[in-house]
Amino acid sequence: MPNLIEAVYFLTAFLFIMGLRRMSHPATARQGIVWAGVAMLLAVAVTFLWPGLRNHGLMLLAIAIGGGVAWVLAGRVAMTDMPQMVAVYNGMGGGAAGAIAAVELLRGEVVGLGFVALAVLGGLIGAVSFSGSLIAFAKLQRLLRERPIVFPAQQGVNLTVLAGALLLGALLLGTPSPATIGLFFLAALAFGVLMTLPIGGADMPVVISLYNALTGLAVAFEGFAINNMAMIVAGTVVGAAGTLLTQLMAKAMNRSLANVLFGAFGAEEESAG
Amino acid sequence: MSEFWAALYIVLLAGFTGYEVIRRVPVILHTPLMSGSNFIHGIVLVGAMVVLGYADTPAERAIGFLGVLLGAANAAGGYAVTARMLEMFERRKEG
Numbered sequence: 001m002p003n004l005i006e007a008v009y010f011l012t013a014f015l016f017i018m019g020l021r022r023m024s025h026p027a028t029a030r031q032g033i034v035w036a037g038v039a040m041l042l043a044v045a046v047t048f049l050w051p052g053l054r055n056h057g058l059m060l061l062a063i064a065i066g067g068g069v070a071w072v073l074a075g076r077v078a079m080t081d082m083p084q085m086v087a088v089y090n091g092m093g094g095g096a097a098g099a100i101a102a103v104e105l106l107r108g109e110v111v112g113l114g115f116v117a118l119a120v121l122g123g124l125i126g127a128v129s130f131s132g133s134l135i136a137f138a139k140l141q142r143l144l145r146e147r148p149i150v151f152p153a154q155q156g157v158n159l160t161v162l163a164g165a166l167l168l169g170a171l172l173l174g175t176p177s178p179a180t181i182g183l184f185f186l187a188a189l190a191f192g193v194l195m196t197l198p199i200g201g202a203d204m205p206v207v208i209s210l211y212n213a214l215t216g217l218a219v220a221f222e223g224f225a226i227n228n229m230a231m232i233v234a235g236t237v238v239g240a241a242g243t244l245l246t247q248l249m250a251k252a253m254n255r256s257l258a259n260v261l262f263g264a265f266g267a268e269e270e271s272a273g
Numbered sequence: 274m275s276e277f278w279a280a281l282y283i284v285l286l287a288g289f290t291g292y293e294v295i296r297r298v299p300v301i302l303h304t305p306l307m308s309g310s311n312f313i314h315g316i317v318l319v320g321a322m323v324v325l326g327y328a329d330t331p332a333e334r335a336i337g338f339l340g341v342l343l344g345a346a347n348a349a350g351g352y353a354v355t356a357r358m359l360e361m362f363e364r365r366k367e368g
Contacts, residue, residue, distance in 0.1 A: 012316070016316070019309070020291075020310065023306055023309040024294055030359045033312065033355045036313055037312075037352050037356075040312070040318075040348055044318060047319045052326075052327070055325050058334065058337075058338050062342040063345040066344070066345035067348065069346065070353070071349040071350065074357070082304075082358060088350070089311060092350070093314050093315055093317050095340075096321050099336050099340030099343065100324050103328060103333050103336050106333060205304065212307055216314045224280060228320050230316055231317060234314060236284050236291065237290055237291035237294070239291065240287070240288040240289070241291035241294060242310050244292055245303060245306060248300075252303065
């Protein structure tokens with residue numbers, strides 16, 4: 001059975017790459033998502049056969065609720081609201097990577113310092129992508145002010161929170177307590193919020209693309225932590241493709257990525273846009 | 274250690290693949306492609322399922338359940354949004 005599962009994961013990785021390739025050409029773009037979709041269905045179906053797994057009922061319930069709600073909502077929203085839907089679903093992926101990290105750290109079953117570090121880093125990136133994507137959604141949906149939200153000493157606060165998250169993450173490399181794990185994720189989530197607040201609504205597509213690349217990276221890191229090849233390959237492909245795509249999108253707007261991310265800080269000429 | 278290095282080579286090759294696949298994409302496909310790659314990292318669902326499948330304590334089960342729920346939303350929502358975007362794109366091309 002493990003051989004069958006690994007074979008299907010291999011096929012999934014192949015179909016994902018071919019699907020992405022087709023999606024990057026106008027004439028074949030629609031086939032591309034179908035190929036990737038078939039691959040996803042195969043991978044999920046075969047995972048139920050994984051030896052020694054329990055809680056199948058919970059799995060089905062979670063897939064039915066999460067997948068069902070997302071599917072219905074994605075079909076209903078107006079086409080103009082699509083970018084924020086991408087943000088939400090991307091954030092969900094980041095949150096899932098964070099959840100994997102949290103459980104693995106609680107269980108303490110990841111072997112080897114390098115792999116624990118990847119699990120922690122993936123959790124950090126996933127949590128930042130989760131809360132950051134939700135803020136991006138809230139801004140585009142006008143639940144929050146679209147203009148950059150700035151406050152005094154913002155950069156200092158942001159850096160302090162990031163440093164705190166990294167420090168707590170370093171503590172997790174030893175023998176983590178549940179409290180440390182909780183604080184670590186709180187700090188990571190807070191940083192995602194703080195990082196996205198000062199970015200204006202017009203720049204959001206670039207930021208969503210950045211979070212998309214980050215989620216890919218988080219998924220790849222968690223793939224290392226739980227030894228899942230499909231996650232490693234698919235996550236890395238998305239991490240690389242997403243990074244390039246982010247740069248291309250920034251370039252198409254005649255901006256640099258740094259300018260998009262930090263433009264609100266101390267740049268008076270930026271506040272007009 | 275050799276397994277670690279094998280994994281590192283896989284990352285190198287997969288990263289290069291991702292880069293090359295996207296390199297010459299036209300500007301109109303930027304957003305659909307972002308959405309498509311968003312769907313692809315929905316594979317995180319599979320990892321979340323395994324983690325939930327091995328969960329013992331109520332806390333592990335709760336977080337694992339949340340992980341599967343979020344992963345499923347990523348995969349299902351990501352697919353539906355991308356399919357809708359590409360559908361519109363094709364119609365516009367024909368018209």
